[in-house]
Amino acid sequence: MTTPLRLGIAGLGTVGVGVVKIVRQKANLLATRTGRPVVITAVSARSRDKDRGVNLSDFAWEDDPVALAKRDDVDVFVELMGGHDGPAKDSIEAAIATGKDVVTANKALLAHHGQALAEAAEAKGCVIRFEAAVAGGIPVIKSLTEGLAGNEITRVMGVMNGTCNYILTRMQDSGLPYEEVFAEADALGYLEADPNLDVGGIDAGHKLSLLSSIAFGTQVDFDGVELEGIQRISIEDIHQAADLGYKIKLLGVAQITGRGLEQRMSPCLVPADSPLGQLKGGTNMVVIEGDAVEQVVLRGPGAGEGPTASAVMGDVCDIARGLRITTFGVPAASLEKAKVAQSNSPAPYYLHLTLQDRPGSLAKVATVLGDNGISIDRMRQTRHNDTNAPVLIVTHKTTRAALDAAVDAMTETGVMANQPVALRIETV
């Protein structure tokens, strides 16, 4: 096979430029590894004149990514524009309709339209590859789909939004409150145009829904992900968790239970000395548990030009080598609709209550917990100087339903000065 593999790249932001650099600078290495030249024939982006620091004059230019996707001299349409509808979706559909393979970094698009796109691609004999969409440079899709194909996957967990992890570790290290660190992250350009995609857990939730599909053979079900962002995490909770031996992470967990598929993306406590607890800054980590392999932990940069371009190129090299696999690891038609189970697998919880400082408050709260079948592992009331008493409780394992019922009942007692904070403690 010495026919070149011809790429058309739509989107020339950081990642697109990274891909151009790799294809150009490593032409010989890529040809040796894949057995054929890998070349770029055409590109598309919003602005033709912007200086991107790379010479694009060798490539045909298309203003319209759909036109790029349809070009006869493109074998693989590389979509790096982003957005879960609009040009990204239109152009990928056009690429598939004209028989092109697709490589994309677009988690939002696949989280919303993955099933339909996978079916369309498989009907045309095309592949859609998306290693760059999940956990940046970490080859997690490949590990899960191929390397661990002999396993029944039991649980997948991950810290997959570098911005949130940056904010949480920066709060921990600096002692600064959420609002200040959020402003810092914004100034550093770490946040999406809509910051809620990051701090609201949506971006990480997109990624989790893709991993779930591969892990459990279910159709991507982003709507089934229980989402909770990090906006309400206070510096006090970070310090209290640390005192108890935990770190707070925006952690995604997907697992199959007797009741169906649980997917949640939420701030959790994890042991400070666990691999997840030790993760700092923008680094991502995915933990895969399978019945044969036990536990595999993958760690690497979650974003950035080089790492994301590395993931894109891994997919491109597979296609160049003739390594062709269905989008989610099994035929799209065989993916079952996920039976959504409200996340209710038992876990210990961290409870941060603010009680009115008067006799009997603590007794009322303790009674409510007991009435809901929740037993207390550890409790501490910290020193305070005002009329409210902060109380920290680590429960024994309980369900979210029991916990929610207890929190409601506590509120009705009239002794709570504030809305309780309840965070799951995830065993790793």
Next chain:
Amino acid sequence: MTTPLRLGIAGLGTVGVGVVKIVRQKANLLATRTGRPVVITAVSARSRDKDRGVNLSDFAWEDDPVALAKRDDVDVFVELMGGHDGPAKDSIEAAIATGKDVVTANKALLAHHGQALAEAAEAKGCVIRFEAAVAGGIPVIKSLTEGLAGNEITRVMGVMNGTCNYILTRMQDSGLPYEEVFAEADALGYLEADPNLDVGGIDAGHKLSLLSSIAFGTQVDFDGVELEGIQRISIEDIHQAADLGYKIKLLGVAQITGRGLEQRMSPCLVPADSPLGQLKGGTNMVVIEGDAVEQVVLRGPGAGEGPTASAVMGDVCDIARGLRITTFGVPAASLEKAKVAQSNSPAPYYLHLTLQDRPGSLAKVATVLGDNGISIDRMRQTRHNDTNAPVLIVTHKTTRAALDAAVDAMTETGVMANQPVALRIETV
């Protein structure tokens, strides 16, 4: 493709039995994932009558693995016998000669004969896959060969012998000396029949030589691996290293320098709070550094029935899916002979000296270091009750050559009571 993929399994120890269980218990899952049934048609092992806890009566039996390898009803020869010559080599050669694909967990065989076997396989259009040969259940071969194919790999490091890591962490945790922990490990069945394969670093060196080949496109060169075992690591050095903020690990490092390929497998100090430093017991870890991806860290169980069978089945599933790749990621003919560079890239070193306790000893040693261009980062002389004074030195970055020269010169001063211990401090 609904033709079954037919496996012939040679070797029914722990891993072989694990593979039998997966193929049997997950027939539907494997068929859905790979698009075709995966079945076992024939098996071979030393003793037919041994009770292995699995029913083998559905499979044809061969006493001779070479006969198994040649059978017409076998598509993939799964070699799980071990040994770098003899039946393993003969049967793999027979499998290739008769056009079978090969999946093996045999690092020793590939470390010694990988190049010849890869050339033979490629001449016949067969593949040889060996995920299980390196780092147990971790999909590291796949990550390096495929997922990171867009990278120029700059360094590969790993803790890849679970037995050594068990011994070193157990020494650290228990305070017991090497000999006692070695005896424990032996009693637990953790050691190879020839323990030197483990504690001498040979097994881990085999694995490193395979990773080097894939990472750098060079022919497997096990003879080029500088090997140093853990037999001389004392409990005192473990404690001293811990006091300085380090852990001692049997660490493999392969990197390309201007002078050629450096491969070393030796006890090193790594920062206690680094991912490598935190690795406990039989867990393996591989760190891959590439120019685009920066650093990816993979962690998982390094041995055992389930994890190793998981790796074998990952390879089997690839073959069933038609994902075919050359043994070392590029055509065997294009692998260059490695230019062996004696390991001399600069690093700080840990020096544990035992000096005769008399005036001027320390001055002589310090002078020798200075004369060899080695500057001291930290030094401490610990309290002692006999006639010899233990002195610990952490040097600034220096080369192995300068260090060896200094150690020789120190010995000539006549002030040394013992052979110095010199361990590289690896930056992670």
